[in-house]
Amino acid sequence: MRRANGTGSVVKLSGNRRKPFAVRITTGWTEKGYPIYEILDYVETREKGLQILDEYNRNPYDVNLHNATLGELHETWKKSPQYERLSTSLKKSLRTGYNYCTSIADKKYKDLRVDDMQGCINDCPKGAATQRSIKNLFNHLDKYAYSHQIILHMYSALLQTDKAQMSRKKPFTDEEIQLIKNNIDIPWMDTVLLMLYGGWRIGELFEMLTANVDLEAQTITGGIKTEAGKDRIVPIHPLVFPLIEKRVKEGNQYLFVHKGRLNYDKYRIIWKKLMGKLNIKHTPHECRHTFRTRLDNANANQVCIDLLMGHTSKSIGQRVYTHKTMQQLKNTILLLD
Structure with missing residues (x-):
């Protein structure tokens, strides 16, 4: 049965081919009036080719994208x-x-x-x-x-993946945190303290804009990854504030820069050197884990912890930062000595 004009055709190609039928549509005409064809696909049987044409005619698509690798x-x-x-x-x-x-x-x-x-x-x-x-x-x-x-x-x-091994994150000890405080003059040690006392993710450090640091209110607005994590406001701990103030005065677009934008590869080298100088072994994410652990140990309000860390909480609902909320968050941060 002949197909209606303009609906394409399925033609058998010469030779011994695994997919001998070409499914094609007409996309234009040459100056001499010959049709210009666009191949939709090559198939094993005419019946399969006709199915492809029917699908195309019901919902035409970008042929090039349809055949993309x-x-x-x-x-x-x-x-x-x-x-x-x-x-x-x-x-x-x-x-x-x-x-x-x-x-x-x-x-x-x-x-x-x-x-x-x-x-x-x-x-x-x-x-x-x-x-x-x-x-x-x-x-x-x-x-x-x-x-x-x-x-x-x-x-x-x-798709299936291997099950991740049980988390082996270990928090920083009080002695290790004191060691970091004692060595705050070492370049980049301020980033460690900011994560320990702010709960920031390592990737969030790289995205921090200087313009999002409010020195008067002593807060930083930032965050990535989830809707609850983005654009959250975190008070700056008094211990960390002078260090952040110094970074702001450097006048860079981003709060932390190192030969241009800071990224994982650059910071991995920085982190390794910092841990070597302190003779301790931790990962950057364990700063965030420590932040959560210390607040839990201090019996901090769960909603405040979730707000600070950018976690979703049924108790939070729509995130609104009122004066009362900000004071509660500051009080929570101050639980960390």
Whole structure:
């Protein structure tokens, strides 16, 4: 049965091919009146080709994007509004995940199946965190591809990663915190104290704008990662205030800079040197863990702790910083001696 004009066609190609049928649509005409074809796909049977044409005619899509490889789709997605809305730390995590997917980068995204995606996770020599980055990447790409009618099934929902080992984060001891105080003149030691007495994430330090430091109110506005964590207001502990004031007077756009913008790679080197000089072993995230532990030990108000750390709490509801709230947060910070 002949198809209606303008709805495309399925033609059999010559030779011995695994997918001998070309599914095509007409996108224009030459000066001599010959049709210009755009190939939607190559398939094994005419029936499958007709199904693809029917789907296309019901919901026309960008042909080039529809046939994009994993690598091409990844690059297109990185230019999308969805990608721009992601936090800097999440973008970094997803870039890391993509580095372990390059073996299938040239494969059409619509042809990827669970085994292809799971293979990237299984072949990853890193731990559970990196495997989660890979899974998270495919989750974002699946959503993007599904919204552009490139795929019909989001296989990323079926991916499995190794279970993360039980957390072994250990808080700083009182003796270690005193040691840090005694060595505050060492460059960059102020960042350690700010995290210990403010509960900031390491990635949030890199994003802190000098303009968001209110010296009069003695607060810092910042945060990343979640809606509860973004744009939260944290009082500056009196012990840390002179150090922050000094940073503000440097007049940089960002509060912490080191040969340009501070980032994970630069700070990793700084942190290693700081811990070496103190002869202690900790990770930057253990500062935040210590902040939470010390407030819990001081019987601090749970809602105040959640507000300070940027956690979601059923007791918080809509986050509104009233004068009373700010005073409660300052009183909570002052529980840390």
